[in-house]
Amino acid sequence: MRSEYNAKEEHSVYAVLKSFRPAIRGILTASAIGRNIKVHYLAAIAAMMGGLYFDITKIEFLIILVVIMQVICLEMVNTAIEKTVDLVTSEYHPYAKIAKDVAAGAVLIAAIFSVIIGGIIFLPYLLKM
Numbered sequence: 001m002r003s004e005y006n007a008k009e010e011h012s013v014y015a016v017l018k019s020f021r022p023a024i025r026g027i028l029t030a031s032a033i034g035r036n037i038k039v040h041y042l043a044a045i046a047a048m049m050g051g052l053y054f055d056i057t058k059i060e061f062l063i064i065l066v067v068i069m070q071v072i073c074l075e076m077v078n079t080a081i082e083k084t085v086d087l088v089t090s091e092y093h094p095y096a097k098i099a100k101d102v103a104a105g106a107v108l109i110a111a112i113f114s115v116i117i118g119g120i121i122f123l124p125y126l127l128k129m
């Protein structure tokens with residue numbers, strides 16, 4: 001009976017809303033401590049304003065939004081991995097190096113592709129000016 005009651009509590013709307021709190025705290029913390037994420041935010045704002053200015057199509061705008069979401073989420077995961085590695089060791093360790101380098105590499109790949117995708121979308125509009 002007791003476990004059934006707990007399950008109900010855990011699945012209540014309040015419990016679901018409460019579970020958002022650490023997630024929102026994570027977004028704010030990553031925004032405050034991350035240097036690169038601020039650059040991503042600026043690029044995201046510029047891309048969205050460019051999209052509005054050039055009146056790009058709905059599909060193009062959706063692609064821009066997906067790319068923005070991808071880069072920002074990867075940057076946050078990168079920060080989480082960096083902090084986890086720092087928590088585990090402050091000593092030099094080859095595995096720590098691999099973990100941090102691979103996480104940073106994932107962000108770099110996403111950022112490079114976002115520039116390419118941005119170029120493919122915006123270049124025709126820029127050339128028409």
Ligand SMILES: Nc1ncnc2c1ncn2[C@@H]1O[C@H](COP(=O)(O)OP(=O)(O)OP(=O)(O)O)[C@@H](O)[C@H]1O
Pocket residue numbers: 034035036082089090091092093094096097100101104
């Ligand atoms: N404990 C460690 N062992 C081995 N190499 C490490 C270790 N910590 C960091 N490194 C190396 O140094 C690089 C930079 O790590 P650092 O933690 O300073 O991250 P960062 O990229 O400068 O990010 P930020 O400045 O946002 O913290 C890593 O990519 C990795 O190659």
